[in-house]
Amino acid sequence: MRHAWLAVLIALALAFPKIAALLGQEFYVSFASRVLIWALLASSLNLLVGMGGMVSLGHAAFFGAGAYVVGIIAADLPQLSSALLAWPLAMAVNAALALLIGVVSLRTRGVYFIMITLAFAQMVLYIFVSIKGYGGDDGMTIARRSSLPGVNMADDTAFYYVVLALLGFSLHALGRLKASRFGRALMGIKDNEERMESMGYPTFQLKLASFVIAGSLAGLAGALMANQNGFVSPNMLHWDQSGTALVMVILGGLGSLWGGARRRGGVYASAGGADCLHSALADCPGAFPAGRRLLRSRRHRRIVFEETAVSRSGNLLETHALKKHFGGLQVTDSVSLSIRRGECHAVIGPNGAGKTTLISQISGVLKPDAGSVVFDGRDITAYSVHSRARLGFARSFQITSILPGFSVADNVGLAVQAVTGTSFSFWRAVDADHELADRALEILREVGLESLAGRLAKDLSHGEHRQLEIALALATRPQLLLLDEPMAGMGPEESERMVGLIAGLKGSHTIVLVEHDMDAVFRLADRISVLVSGRIIATGTGEEIRANAEVKIAYLGAEEAP
């Protein structure tokens, strides 16, 4: 069905100039070219907004800069006026511009990202306004279009086909990108950036790469528009162009590839105000529903995957005199811990003792004020979350942190992808990668979730979410599992299942377990450290901790202690 519509669409697009000529309406050919160019611009923005969740209000900067590259070449550098040189140059200039803007903008999120991209676009606008040599405010006319060997570019119909071919290729490439490892990682970031980072994804670099790709594609659109209109002006850089491009993306259906291209005509032809207002207020995700499920059910093969070797003895992780304070509150006060290779080491303590803060410093979310974290003999205090993840850290979160919009299997698949091969693979479909899917199923079997593989993660129960958390942690093939209250909020049955699951991981993994459920702790832990008011007051086996007088005071209160 989909293919049939696509074929009809392509046939119509191909026949359009002939039909227009038959009806004596040749004017509409150049109009159609403009529509196609807008579609290319919207598709490039869709890569950012729809797939990466980056709402940019500065996309016009690349559109305009691409156009100016063509304009400047036409005016001053006729030796570059071949489309084969000028257009790639426009893309390269915009890739560089996007890199520059992205490095700064992508440090911010949400509203601030929207505003900072807008600010950069304004800067680019004013720079071109002030260059009087290229027309300043008034813009510049381009005497002739870029040349292409064997094509009469001055002919509107020929130019239409060139634009159509480029749009077709770009849409195809974006489609490949969406289905690739890169695209899947990008959509994961949109869903839950923090989780992706803790799984070891270099989220900043991934977003930057998509920003650069989107910028250079928008530059190509600008170069084509300059050729089509024979005119470039700062108006192309104006922020209402960015707004219009956003409107096109959203009317077409966010994240849907064809969406960017589909509604272009409607918006272009009318001011579109009421139309897009309607779409924003109505509770529908646009004309094309986004997010087809990525994973289909597939036969599963058995593969053997190696467990992490834990044969070497000694300490896997040590903290030395860690200190952290928030304002006047010393939350972590000279905490020194040593976690032996292969042990399950529990950290317990009353509410507010600083357990989560300690775990956050170990996993790298928080930087300690003083002290160091040593992993496998290496000082990693300054390492970021994702480089720790690369070293073999895996953390389950106290508050469930998964990718709600992905299937259970895709959640784990993304976690596997984080540690196998690169995510900067833009062309090959991730679905064709059976290793990923098989390994994901293997892990789901281990945690008892295989029957739910195709379910959306947000539809799971609380207990199942926690199991999925563990699965995500396991998928990164960790040397060290940091489990932050895995039993929190669970009923007795769910808890029992979780204890069984963790017991099964013991021995093959080194585990740091933070937990309130004392029964579970004493059953699972080889050694226990007791944290009270930011200090470790005792470390020892379950027996030793039970017998420790100080621990009794901390837990039961001074009066009741013997």
Added chain:
Amino acid sequence: MTWILFLEQCLNGLQFGLMLFLLAAGLTLVFGIMDLINLAHGSLYMAGAYLVATLTQATGSFMLGVTLGIAATALLGMALEVLLLRGLYKRDHLSQVLATFALILIANETTRVIWGVQPLTLNVPDTLSGSVQLLPGLTYPAFRLTIILVGLAVAAALYILVVKTRIGMLIRAGASNRQMAMAMGTDIKWLFTAVFGAGAALCALAGAMLAPLLAVEVGMGESILILAFVTVVIGGIGSIRGAFIGAILVGVVDTFGRAFMPTLLRAALPPSFADAAGPALASISIYLLMVGVLFWKPRGLFPVGS
């Protein structure tokens, strides 16, 4: 002579900054409390300027025109909030950007339909049309001085309102933790409408003050809207104090950039290059300021809430 020029530019910067503050104050509250990115804030400014200009012509009195215009714009703003924007608070930023962008388009077209494409002009009222001698050698237009005084008065009134009164406490509570404020029984709906109306009134006041200096025309809201956003982001979203500091910073940096940047560059660089780069640098100086602030303090100078 240069000192006089410098002082004059200081006053110009202050005047521009205070007008930006009138816009940014409403914007930052709507941003911080309702979590709404209102791109149509500039349209309220435009509506205010048009209404004040029209009502001044109709009544023959600037004071009456300003008062009625502000009241009308506040009502317009509240109606907009109740009928449309209320439904957007819970939506994501993307929908908000889209819907309020659409409002800009609609507002511009509506204005064209009602008032036509020709800009309106509003004359400075006769009593304020002269100049005042501030220092020997420094005369300053009385109307611009009035703008500064009005701006300072509004800033002081807002400060007292937000910091000293019960309603101000509610506003601050809403900005720092909306859910908690709602859980504690604040009638959020009413508060939101009131805040939005007040923001619209401040827009109209800015529109009224600037109308005699600039042309009242379609699209006048967009360029100043971006400056107001820059101000809000520099100051920290939701912070009135941040909006004030940010507005003065933006006003002064922008004014000084335009007044002195070309001259300064000409002293340091070859004139041909300086003539081209000067205006460009002057125009982008505030954006550089914003990028710099966000680079070092990603949540603005005075971040609100957690």
